[in-house]
Amino acid sequence: KQEVTQIPAALSVPEGENLVLNCSFTDSAIYNLQWFRQDPGKGLTSLLLIQSSQREQTSGRLNASLDKSSGRSTLYIAASQPGDSATYLCAVSTNTGANSKLTFGKGITLSVRP
Amino acid sequence: NAGVTQTPKFQVLKTGQSMTLQCAQDMNHEYMSWYRQDPGMGLRLIHYSVGAGITDQGEVPNGYNVSRSTTEDFPLRLLSAAPSQTSVYFCASIHRDSSEAFFGQGTRLTVV
Numbered sequence: 001k002q003e004v005t006q007i008p009a010a011l012s013v014p015e016g017e018n019l020v021l022n023c024s025f026t027d028s029a030i031y032n033l034q035w036f037r038q039d040p041g042k043g044l045t046s047l048l049l050i051q052s053s054q055r056e057q058t059s060g061r062l063n064a065s066l067d068k069s070s071g072r073s074t075l076y077i078a079a080s081q082p083g084d085s086a087t088y089l090c091a092v093s094t095n096t097g098a099n100s101k102l103t104f105g106k107g108i109t110l111s112v113r114p
Numbered sequence: 115n116a117g118v119t120q121t122p123k124f125q126v127l128k129t130g131q132s133m134t135l136q137c138a139q140d141m142n143h144e145y146m147s148w149y150r151q152d153p154g155m156g157l158r159l160i161h162y163s164v165g166a167g168i169t170d171q172g173e174v175p176n177g178y179n180v181s182r183s184t185t186e187d188f189p190l191r192l193l194s195a196a197p198s199q200t201s202v203y204f205c206a207s208i209h210r211d212s213s214e215a216f217f218g219q220g221t222r223l224t225v226v
Contacts, residue, residue: 031213032212042220043219044204044206046214049213051212093215102159102206
């Protein structure tokens with residue numbers, strides 16, 4: 001059974017710091033990995049999707065990497081801002097398209113202090 | 115772009131009452147699913163559907179029913195609500211080719 005772990009559960013950093021959020025998974029036979037952002041009381045917003053054949057994806061100040069063989073992904077946030085404060089979840093998909101099954105980590109709650 | 119729309123956003127039920135949580139997507143995705151999110155438990159899959167007329171159970175299906183009569187809609191029914199079903203419920207649809215998942219804004223359900 002696939003298990004996804006995100007440690008630590010919470011992180012507090014000063015504004016402007018570059019930071020890395022970690023995600024690990026037990027079964028390397030994944031189809032893709034997706035990072036989401038969740039604001040308090042809101043739904044999940046997709047940030048980055050990395051296919052299993054890719055090593056990384058970038059969007060603005062965000063960069064996500066994937067190392068399937070070691071079962072790890074990182075989300076790099078450059079020059080953090082208070083507006084980045086949210087919970088960040090990673091999820092792995094173990095199949096394709098219509099048969100996809102997502103397994104989620106429990107998330108990392110990030111607080112960026114002004 | 116409406117994406118995935120869930121209604122209602124909030125609901126309070128009494129134990130034993132029934133209700134339907136609505137989910138609709140306008141992206142023509144075949145795959146749709148329902149999750150519940152509880153503190154310390156993360157998101158857990160309740161039911162999913164790979165197309166109209168096809169549904170299957172996820173990790174925590176007990177107490178919930180689903181049906182899929184159209185590609186667009188995937189309602190979740192609670193037949194007899196219990197306090198253990200107090201949670202936030204999310205509906206998601208997945209793009210066939212990229213497998214990118216899109217989520218609704220959630221329904222916060224309280225059963226008293």
